[in-house]
Amino acid sequence: MTTKTILITGAAMGIGRAVAELHAARGHNLILMDVDGGALQRTAATLGDNVVVSVGSVADPEASERAVAAGLARFGGLDGLSHNAGIQRYGDVVDTSLALWNEVMAVNLTGAFLVTKAAMPALRASRGAIVLTASIQGMAAQKGALAYVAAKHGMLGLVAGMAMDEAERGVRINGVAPGSVDTPMLRDAIALDPDPAALEKVVDDMHPLGRRARPEEIAAVIAFLLSDEASFMTGETVRVDGGVLSRIGGAPKAKPEGGA
Template structure:
């Protein structure tokens, strides 16, 4: 039986950042329980990862599904020592055009889902002095136009990081977050495909990052793996930007070559 301390529940694990997290952890010798609503993609990911990975098909919006994933971790690996929450959806609309149904959909996955999976996992995490990392977004620190529900949910997710970190410190559980910029995931490619001029938007997205490109899932995963590890043993309540410098840039500031020389 595996060491429960080295077992991590990874949500949103069928593809994108969650999949990259699972790959990183298994490569480091960890065991993982992968949770996602996409059963076919999840099964494929688990097959590729081998015996240290098991699938738990379900939605973080359903508390019974999160409880089942934790139970599977106990059954297969003896317990649970980490949680990497990456499940999320992107929807668009402002305060007028966002329907109540769309609002509830986004909140149920992006914010309430994080609460529910953390709630299900926390007894095990307390027992094994584990760690939690929630994947938020730079839109939890700033905002783009026309994505109100997503922005609010990601702001709330960063609040969940801070609040849980304070509550769980005395229990030996660390809680941190990451706030990625644009990352080359299926969700980003889907969003770009909604634009009337996807090629132009592609270039804009790369150009808004000072490093000149979007991130890769594995680049976010490496930060998450660090925060889950004992190397980050004195970090809690922190949300780390992994954004290629987007929020460090002064918007509208002229480049040196654009300045008029006198």
């Protein structure tokens, strides 16, 4: 297997950490970026020696540029970008303040643009690949999460638009759209509910497979899309949602008597 260099955002925990662990196990070089420096260092300490750590927010263009520069200085090139950094905030159009809207857009949409912009020259040189972690909320909507839903819808457009721009240069851009994933972000959101145990069951039951995803299940799809095995895929956002968006709401659970 050819050793590749992968930049991973949101690498301290959740899906990003799982992506880092999987690529480290495969012997790849890693550039890990996250705003939480302490958690990032703890993650990096478990992944071997071929790791560069860069602390900063994807909402800061200089932070992404520093991460790319550090990786190029250490490894000499860049072959892939796995963008996973994101935040969840709540509110409808009246409740959502401009400050909250701007915060969510800065991290969840503009951040994806900025880190890709910083990485693209090196990825053009290597004819590399990008995977942006979106959400099924980029394809449908949950009540009370307007800014998040809008940002994730925008990310799907970012995937499609960049894929068309970069195809002739050999850079592939795809996305993944997870359902609920057992990450600290999801657990923190559930903890806000007056009855977290009941909400845990609702979250699991809304997936036809009967449970939320494990981070490593999403990471496996990301790794495939970054790999040469996905060499004819670009502009695609892959649902990894346990069947959530395939279910017809309100459909009968059993075949009616006399039905075909």
